[in-house]
Amino acid sequence: MTDEQLRTLRDTLHLNDEIPDSALSGDDPPYFRPAEDSVEYQYMMERRRALGGSVPKRTTTARKPLVLPSPEAFSEFDSGSGEQAVSTTMVFTRLLRNMARDKDFGARVVPIIPDEARTFGMDSLFRELKIYASQGQKYEPVDHALLLSYAESTSGQILEEGITEAGSMASFIAAGTSYATRGVPMVPFYTFYSMFGFQRVGDLIWQAADARTRGFLLGATAGRTTLMGEGLQHQDGHSLLLASTVPFCQAYDPAFAYEVAAIVKNGLNRMYGDTPEDIFYYITLYNENYQMPARPTSPAIEADIVQGLYKWQEATGGKHRATILFSGAAQGAARAAAAELLEKYDVGIDLWSATSYKTLREEALEVERWNKLHPLGAPRQPLVTRLLSDTPNPFSPIVAVTDFMRAVPEQVARFIPGRSFTPLGTDGMGRSDTREALRQHFEVNMPHVVVTVLHQLALAGTIKSDVVQAAITAYAINPEGISPLYS
Incomplete structure (x- = not known):
């Protein structure tokens, strides 16, 4: 600013006594x-002083x-689901109900749903927790004759916001920062x-991180192949990638009921x-039903789950060895x-x-x-280097299969030096079809996992390429x- 501009500013602020003309004559x-x-x-x-110091x-x-x-x-989820096939979405809803029923903790639970509560199997909470x-x-809801009908109340616990993800995020941030703004910690789900x-x-999720929000975001009907018939509008193969851009977001893709329980428990403690x-x-969370296995008996299993990777089943026999990593609903193709x-x-x-x-990446x-x-x-x-180096054959191939894009694994x-690493994922726009057809289309089903493992073994010189070609023919894969x- 020029001397004249500084003088005008001084006069405007009525600082003539405090800043005389002589003070404006210098260089600074x-x-x-x-x-x-x-x-x-x-x-x-x-x-x-009111703000706590300088x-x-x-x-x-x-x-x-x-x-x-x-x-x-x-602990309800430790024994698995027995002969009953359930989804991880159903598992979470049951876990949410358990937490809401806890006499000391339940009142702090804030279930938030933008829409489609029935799609997530959460209508069972309507009567108990109320909206x-x-x-x-x-008014009388159209489903009033149903056992699990829509129920609203002035003391309701569920926030069903309508079709507005932005409004729901506002509620999530408000509840998730209440520990600081009100001194009353609430736990939004x-x-x-x-x-x-x-x-x-x-943008609002980034804002939640910036505001130091605490709570849980649950991506229901996850994956690009599990939501049958919905088309690419609802098929998610990249939310885990977007989550990876937010430093304070702890992103998990559990396959089993006991994993969901362990992750939520860990989150509450942290x-x-x-x-x-x-x-x-x-x-x-996925909406595909399958039998949930019992929790492994290792005393460190909860720590193993939240660290990001653990050996679920060791190879039993076989002339050759390989490793398959799975997450979420891809567990079915990997096990098969x-x-x-x-x-x-x-x-x-x-x-x-x-x-x-x-x-795993952030620790590395x-x-x-x-x-x-x-x-x-x-x-x-x-950690990931140590875990995947602990094998009888340190040069055996690794194949990672996911219902998300390959960029996730x-x-x-x-x-992972010294071992070939081949991801299988759902890169592409998707389409409306059955789970089986979608997994064949994205090449993440059992035959493609088998062929990928065999191909990597052939590249390592462990088996002949003829074996790979025979498998491609046997599974009727169109090269x-x-x-x-x-496509």
Whole structure:
């Protein structure tokens, strides 16, 4: 600013006495500091004291501390589902009900649904928890004759926002920051079509992280092949990629009921336990029914699940060895391929459940950074490197199958030296069809997993290429078919 402009500013602010003309004649503009006994100085100091001091610091005091739910809310899922086929969406709904019934914790649960509660199997909660309405239910719903009919109440617990993901995210952020704004920690569980979550309201999810929101985002009807007949509008193959862009988002893709329970339990402890962290969770849920296995008996299984990768089943026999990683609904193709490879091709398969590639990648990046900044120290190894190097044949191939894009498992590929790593995923736009047809189209079904493993074994010189060709013929795979990426 010129001297004349500075003089005009001084006159406008009525600082003529404090800044005389002589102070404006130098090369540098004057620095004005109010006297300590002035009203201005006293006001600024009072406001600084009210804000907690000169250095900004976020402090929270829980006026109503949160008591975490009892272990019984989670242990129900340890034994699996027996002969009953259930989906992870159904599992979560039952877990949500268990938590809402907990006498100490239940009132802090905030279920949020933008729409389609029945699609997620959450209509069973209507009568028990009721949907919040400021004036109560003022009409008779069309489903009033049903046992699980729509029920509103002024004391309702469920926030059903209508078809508005943005409005639901606003509720999620409000509930998820209540520990700071109100001193009353609440636990939001926002369940939505996974395709419409990160894709539609990515900015608001980033805002949630910036505001240090705590809670759970549940991407229901996840995956690009599990939601039959809905077409590409609802087929999500990339929300886990979008989640990977948010540093404080803990993204998980569980396959089994006990994994869902362990991840939610871990999230509650990390966000609301003795040393709470300002993070939130994104968990994919699928609507495909299958029998849920019992939780492995390892005493460290819960830690193994949340670390992102654990060996689910070790190979039993087989002349050759390979490894298959699976996550989410891809568990079916992986398990079927393992059985097929052993029976028909004498290949023993180690099956690993990859619950979170994002967690594995971020841990590996931290190790990589430590090694770079400590060149004289003994180099550390990323967890994923250590886990997948612990095999009788350290050069056997790894195939990772997912219901999401290949880029999801590829997040860890460069941290697995010495072993070939081939991802199978659902790259492409998708189409409206059955699960079986979609998995054949995207080349993530059992035959394609088998052929991929055999091909990698052939490249390593373990088997002959004739075996791969025979498998392609036996499974009636069209080698000249159009890639799903472009069809």
